[in-house]
Each structure stands twice: as C-alpha cells, then as structure tokens.
Amino acid sequence: MLSTLNAQLSTTPAPDLLRFITCGNVDDGKSTLLGRLLYDTKSIFEDQWNAVERASARRGDAYTDLALLTDGLRAEREQGITIDVAHRYFATPRRRFIVADCPGHFQYTRNMVTGASAAQLALLLIDVRKGLTEQTCRHAFISTLLRIKHLIVCVNKMDLVDFRQEEFERVRNQFMAYAERLDAADIQFIPTAALPGDNIVTKSPRMPWFEGTPLLYTLETVYVRNDANHVDPRFPVQTVIRPQDPAAPDFRGLAGQVASGVFRPGEEVVHLPTGFTARIKAIHGPSGPVDSAFHPMSVVLELDRDLDIGRGDMLARPNNMPEATQDLEVMLCWLSEQPLDPARRYVLQHTTRETKCLVRAVRYRLDVTTLHRQSDAGGAAVQMNDFARVSLRTMAPVFRDSYKKNRQTGAVILVDEASNSTVAAGMIL
Structure with a gap:
C-alpha cells in the first residue's frame, strides 16, 4: 500500500508556480488584500495570527488588521504603510504562488522595480473613491516596462461606495484611457472589497452585476506557460x-x-x-x-x-545567436541615492558576465506619469527613482538580446566600483 502511494506521489506533477506582485497607490489596500488571500487560503500559522491580533489591539484597531501579515518591519507597522518588498508564499491545490507586496509611496519606486523584475503577473489595486492617481499610472507603466504580460486591476474598497456598478465602470474607463499608451497584453478588472473579502476567494453576492470570476480563481487559472522565451536558446x-x-x-x-x-x-x-x-x-x-x-x-x-x-x-545555436556588442542602449531605473555621474566608471553585470562600462550619453529622462520625454538639455542629473534612456560603452563584448524579446539576456544592472553597491537596473532596448 505504501509503495503504491509513493508511486502515485512521484508521478503526480507539482502545481504550477506563479510569481506576482501587488502594487498601487498608498492606502489602496494592497497589504490587506494579500493578508485576506493568506488568511482565506489557510496559509498562516496560529502564532502568526495571534501576533497580528495583539499588534492590532495595541494600535487600537477595532478589527484584526490583515495588512500586518505582510507589513513585517516595525517602521511599517507604526506608520501603517509598506516600505520594503514583502515576499510571501502560499499554495492552493491548483497552483503555488510567490507574491511580492510592493510599496506604494513614490520614494520607494526602486523597491517596486526590484520586486517586479521576476514577476509574471501584476496585481494593481485602485481605490474606487480616488480613481486613477499618479502613482497608479507609475506602477502600471513600470509593470509593462518590465514586460509583465498579465495585469489584474482590482478596483478596491467597493464596500465604501455601496458596491455600485457605475463607480466600478468609471474607474475602469479611466484606466483603459491611460492603458492605450502602454504595451499591455492582458488586462482584467475585478471589483473587490479586501477587508470584508468580497470577490477575493469567493464570488460576492453583493455585486451580482459582476460576471467575472473572483481574484483567487483568476490567479489560479491565468495561463503563463507561454510567457517564457522557448525560441532563442541561451x-x-x-x-x-x-x-x-x-x-x-x-x-x-x-x-x-x-x-x-x-x-x-x-x-x-x-x-x-x-x-x-x-x-x-x-x-x-x-x-x-x-x-x-x-x-x-x-x-x-x-x-x-x-x-x-x-x-x-x-x-x-549557430543559426540563432545574440548580438555581440560593446554599445548598449538601455532604459535605466536609477536606484542609488547618489545621482548618475557620466564621468564615473561603473561595473555592468549581464547574465554571468561582468565588465566595466562608461555612460556615453543620457538621451532623456522619462516622466512615467505622462510618458513625456525630458531631454537632458537642462542639465538635470538622473536621481533616485528616475527612469532614463542612456547609451553605454562596455570594455568587453556583451551577448545581448532586447529586453522585449528576452527578459533574461536583455537585463543589466550597474554596480558602483567604489562601494560595490547596485546603483541601477536596466532593460536593453
């Protein structure tokens, strides 16, 4: 009997793994929604739940704050915001999940970039009362810039507008007007109320007008197997x-x-x-x-x-090779508190190769809210959280593909020679 069970377990394929991020404006309910997912899928331990209950009582909350399941830093809990990228793991019989809860404040944009770099899906929350905000646009653009093909937009806090369909449609139309300028392949909309759990794990009876599926089922069934590049051997x-x-x-x-x-x-x-x-x-x-x-x-x-x-x-492959070049056009997200200095040399890391490089030119900085290009004519330096297109010259050839074609061989990071700290993440154009 035991040998038969072991044989069945060995031949049963493991559930698929989906990496996704939660992002959006501060206080739109990202951590609460993720906490609700963890709680309703029974993915937290009793001691974790007890700790969250005690923390909620100390803060004077009238309810158990599910957001504290992911906001682990003391500074985050005191301020009620997410600062660091909190990674969590949970699983259902259909699929395994690794989720990165990204910060919503503008000054932590670099944290969001690092969290999204390995994600296959982005879960973007919008407070139905606020609608589309500058930070919402910023996170949507970053998600598509990093070639995340699947975007689920949760129009959250529907309980605060009496679950009215017209409020959901208003926000949906706002987002689609902005999304026309983005390179998004798959966008889905779900009206949710994260705190009471409407449309999170089960379909909400308070929104009978919504004909789609709840969030968890959508996450379990989204098809991501074709997202990887299986055409270009590298x-x-x-x-x-x-x-x-x-x-x-x-x-x-x-x-x-x-x-x-x-x-x-x-x-x-x-x-x-x-x-x-x-x-x-x-x-x-x-x-x-x-x-x-x-x-x-x-x-x-x-x-x-x-x-x-x-x-x-x-x-x-002999008939399918990457380009070997020392000149790169890269869209950088600057991560360092020290601004970009074109006179300095940086270390470029590309796959397993390291080589020194120089910044030959800063073509423009990108306003991710309006998508307008700001030329460098004014002499403004590229600062932390800025996006800029730059030209790099490397000392040794780099075997590159465009990031749009291949996320693995199209990504680079820049490292400061003196401090050995990562100062920028880039996508080869």
Missing part, C-alpha cells in the same frame, strides 16, 4: 566543473541556468565569443541525465570537444 556559463573522480578523469562540464530556449543532447551549439562550435554530449541535472533543458533549469552541459570556455561566456 546558456550563460556560470562555472566549469572538473570533478576529481577516478571514474571520469576527463569530465568537463559547463554549469549554469538556462536563460531561454531549449537544449538537447546531440544538438550543435556555438561558443561566444570565439564562434567555435561543438555538440552537446550529455545534459546533467540534479538527479541525473535529462533529455532536455529549458528555463529556469540549472544544469551541467557536457560537450563532445574541449573548448576554452569560462564564466561569462555563452552558448547559443
């Missing part, structure tokens, strides 16, 4: 493995994470930067040989011939 080499094993004295493997595409034994690959080719002799995974490797699998590739390959190099 394998950045992280390290070379030479085990001291008498049984395989000549073994030489290339370890790394598949950035995109699919690799199979027997296929021909080209090494960048040399351009030499070889065939994949075998692919080794954590549990043994595998028939194919794709993103985000971490594997070891064994080639049929020895090539001079090291960290920072890349394997691709």
Whole structure:
C-alpha cells in the first residue's frame, strides 16, 4: 500500500508556480488584500495570527488588521504603510504562488522595480473613491516596462461606495484611457472589497452585476506557460566543473541556468565569443541525465570537444545567436541615492558576465506619469527613482538580446566600483 502511494506521489506533477506582485497607490489596500488571500487560503500559522491580533489591539484597531501579515518591519507597522518588498508564499491545490507586496509611496519606486523584475503577473489595486492617481499610472507603466504580460486591476474598497456598478465602470474607463499608451497584453478588472473579502476567494453576492470570476480563481487559472522565451536558446556559463573522480578523469562540464530556449543532447551549439562550435554530449541535472533543458533549469552541459570556455561566456545555436556588442542602449531605473555621474566608471553585470562600462550619453529622462520625454538639455542629473534612456560603452563584448524579446539576456544592472553597491537596473532596448 505504501509503495503504491509513493508511486502515485512521484508521478503526480507539482502545481504550477506563479510569481506576482501587488502594487498601487498608498492606502489602496494592497497589504490587506494579500493578508485576506493568506488568511482565506489557510496559509498562516496560529502564532502568526495571534501576533497580528495583539499588534492590532495595541494600535487600537477595532478589527484584526490583515495588512500586518505582510507589513513585517516595525517602521511599517507604526506608520501603517509598506516600505520594503514583502515576499510571501502560499499554495492552493491548483497552483503555488510567490507574491511580492510592493510599496506604494513614490520614494520607494526602486523597491517596486526590484520586486517586479521576476514577476509574471501584476496585481494593481485602485481605490474606487480616488480613481486613477499618479502613482497608479507609475506602477502600471513600470509593470509593462518590465514586460509583465498579465495585469489584474482590482478596483478596491467597493464596500465604501455601496458596491455600485457605475463607480466600478468609471474607474475602469479611466484606466483603459491611460492603458492605450502602454504595451499591455492582458488586462482584467475585478471589483473587490479586501477587508470584508468580497470577490477575493469567493464570488460576492453583493455585486451580482459582476460576471467575472473572483481574484483567487483568476490567479489560479491565468495561463503563463507561454510567457517564457522557448525560441532563442541561451546558456550563460556560470562555472566549469572538473570533478576529481577516478571514474571520469576527463569530465568537463559547463554549469549554469538556462536563460531561454531549449537544449538537447546531440544538438550543435556555438561558443561566444570565439564562434567555435561543438555538440552537446550529455545534459546533467540534479538527479541525473535529462533529455532536455529549458528555463529556469540549472544544469551541467557536457560537450563532445574541449573548448576554452569560462564564466561569462555563452552558448547559443549557430543559426540563432545574440548580438555581440560593446554599445548598449538601455532604459535605466536609477536606484542609488547618489545621482548618475557620466564621468564615473561603473561595473555592468549581464547574465554571468561582468565588465566595466562608461555612460556615453543620457538621451532623456522619462516622466512615467505622462510618458513625456525630458531631454537632458537642462542639465538635470538622473536621481533616485528616475527612469532614463542612456547609451553605454562596455570594455568587453556583451551577448545581448532586447529586453522585449528576452527578459533574461536583455537585463543589466550597474554596480558602483567604489562601494560595490547596485546603483541601477536596466532593460536593453
């Protein structure tokens, strides 16, 4: 009996994983909505709930504040806002979730960028009473700029407007007028009331006019398997493995994470930067040989011939190679409190490659609320939370794709040489 159960468990596929972010203007109910999801899916422990109840009582709240389940920093709890990006995990029988609760204040835009960089879906909350705000537009633009293809807009706090359909439609029309200028592939709207739980896990009887599905079911069923790039094979080499094993004295493997595409034994690959080719002799995974490797699998590739390959190099297909260049056009989000200094040298990190770079020109800064381009003619420096298009010149070639085509090989970060701190995140245009 036990062996039969183990066999069934081993052949039962694990639920899909969805990474998503919650964002929107401050006090629109992001943390409360996420707390409601965690509570209604029974994803919190009893001691966590008891701690939240005690914290709510100390603050004098007349109810248990579900937002405290995610607002973990003491400063956040005292101010009632989200400052850091709070990551939480929960699961249902249909799907597993990793959610990043992003801050709503303008000065924490850089936190939102880091939280959204790995997300597949953005959950954008709008207070139905306030409608579209500057920060709402900012978060919607950042989500689409980071190539998040799926956007769920929760028109929240419907209980404060007596669940009226015309209020929901008013906000929906406001957002769609702005979204016409965004590159959004999939937008869905759900009227919600996070505090009482309307349309969060179950369909609300107080909004019979809404014909869609509640939020949790929408998250469970949104299709994201086609979002990854399976067309362009890219394998950045992280390290070379030479085990001291008498049984395989000549073994030489290339370890790394598949950035995109699919690799199979027997296929021909080209090494960048040399351009030499070889065939994949075998692919080794954590549990043994595998028939194919794709993103985000971490594997070891064994080639049929020895090539001079090291960290920072890349394997691709001979008829499908990234561009090797030292000149990059990048849209940067500046993360540092120190403004961008074109006279300084920065370290550029792209996949597993590091190289020094210079800022050749700042083309323009972007006002993400109006989407207007502000030229650098006035001499204003690029400050923290600014978005700017810049031209970079690297000391060594970078094997790049555009971020629109490939999020893995189209992303870069800039690191300050002196402090070794990350100062910017960028998307290659």
